[in-house]
Amino acid sequence: MIELKNVTKRFGNKIAVDSISFKVEKGDIIGFLGPNAAGKTTTMRIITGFFPPTEGSVKIAGYDIAKDPLLTKEKIGYMPENVPLYKELTVYSYLKFIAEIKGVPKSKIESRIEKAMEEVGITKVKNTIIGKLSKGFRQRVGLAQAIINDPEILILDEPTVGLDPVQIIEIRNLIKNMKGERTIILSTHILPEVSMTCDKVIIINEGKIITQEEVKNLTKTSQKGAKIYLEVEAPKTQFINEINKIKGVSETQEVNKIEEGIYSYSLSIEDSKNIKDIVNKIVKNDWGLLELRKQQVTLEDVFLKLVTKEEL
Numbered sequence: 001m002i003e004l005k006n007v008t009k010r011f012g013n014k015i016a017v018d019s020i021s022f023k024v025e026k027g028d029i030i031g032f033l034g035p036n037a038a039g040k041t042t043t044m045r046i047i048t049g050f051f052p053p054t055e056g057s058v059k060i061a062g063y064d065i066a067k068d069p070l071l072t073k074e075k076i077g078y079m080p081e082n083v084p085l086y087k088e089l090t091v092y093s094y095l096k097f098i099a100e101i102k103g104v105p106k107s108k109i110e111s112r113i114e115k116a117m118e119e120v121g122i123t124k125v126k127n128t129i130i131g132k133l134s135k136g137f138r139q140r141v142g143l144a145q146a147i148i149n150d151p152e153i154l155i156l157d158e159p160t161v162g163l164d165p166v167q168i169i170e171i172r173n174l175i176k177n178m179k180g181e182r183t184i185i186l187s188t189h190i191l192p193e194v195s196m197t198c199d200k201v202i203i204i205n206e207g208k209i210i211t212q213e214e215v216k217n218l219t220k221t222s223q224k225g226a227k228i229y230l231e232v233e234a235p236k237t238q239f240i241n242e243i244n245k246i247k248g249v250s251e252t253q254e255v256n257k258i259e260e261g262i263y264s265y266s267l268s269i270e271d272s273k274n275i276k277d278i279v280n281k282i283v284k285n286d287w288g289l290l291e292l293r294k295q296q297v298t299l300e301d302v303f304l305k306l307v308t309k310e311e312l
């Protein structure tokens with residue numbers, strides 16, 4: 001549905017996007033994840049035809065955006081980082097204006113506006129001036145303008161930025177409900193957003209793609225070694241000394257005191273056989289093992305590891 005091949009964008013000497021390639025299949029929801037200045041917005045602008053790449057090609061449904069700009073633009077709805085809303089217009093008249101610009105046939109304008117407003121839950125405020133709406137509702141108007149021409153593809157640049165937790169969940173649900181109907185690329189630097197809404201994630205840093213993977217695999221496959229949480233009744237220093245003697249085991253976090261003589265530890269292990277070694281040490285020393293569990297590797301762990309090249 002969307003295919004980028006060796007896309008590079010330079011601004012003067014600065015390389016904002018550095019030879020990236022990826023494919024998005026029809027109906028996928030892709031999370032485009034990266035820290036500030038990673039190149040997310042630049043990539044999205046290239047896909048939407050806002051500006052051309054310096055090098056490389058982009059195909060939308062098999063058509064090259066450089067050769068068929070109008071055709072490909074018709075298939076895309078775009079919600080930019082800051083949606084330029086006309087604050088003095090009512091929701092309805094703004095959407096009508098956008099529908100006309102986007103070339104929605106006159107006979108269909110009315111029904112498209114009604115449908116878009118219904119889809120994002122703003123029918124109630126159709127006659128309200130945009131300037132009087134809360135940020136969350138303005139964001140919904142931004143989403144409505146992106147889907148006004150019923151595009152197959154939606155490009156959403158940080159759609160939940162600046163919203164309160166309740167509105168964030170609502171916007172995420174709106175996006176999730178479009179699953180299957182539309183192909184969506186959503187940029188964010190909020191990790192839970194990706195696990196909650198997306199099937200796949202593309203992580204970009206300093207203009208380069210560092211990984212593209214199904215979300216569920218990302219936290220699974222990158223788990224070389226694991227983290228272990230332990231609560232042990234034992235003298236702290238002695239316990240740490242003994243544990244450090246085991247090959248492949250190291251502490252990852254500060255030790256916390258649970259109560260007198262009982263401490264919790266976070267350890268990282270290289271091999272699952274290390275769990276046995278730890279338990280053996282505890283038994284041998286006649287210490288009390290109160291809790292032992294494997295800690296789930298989160299998307300955040302993976303992201304930080306990839307972006308900062310830190311060890312998990």
Ligand SMILES: Nc1ncnc2c1ncn2[C@@H]1O[C@H](COP(=O)(O)OP(=O)(O)OP(=O)(O)O)[C@@H](O)[C@H]1O
Nearest residue numbers: 011014016034035036037038039040041042043189
């Ligand atoms: N029009 C421009 N002229 C010059 N440099 C630019 C321009 N647009 C972006 N850049 C630079 O390109 C790099 C990538 O920017 P981009 O906006 O794509 O990042 P981003 O991943 O969207 O970041 P953020 O999370 O902050 O929105 C940055 O270093 C930015 O300063």
Ligand SMILES: [Mg+2]
Nearest residue numbers: 040041042081
């Ligand atoms: Mg951006």
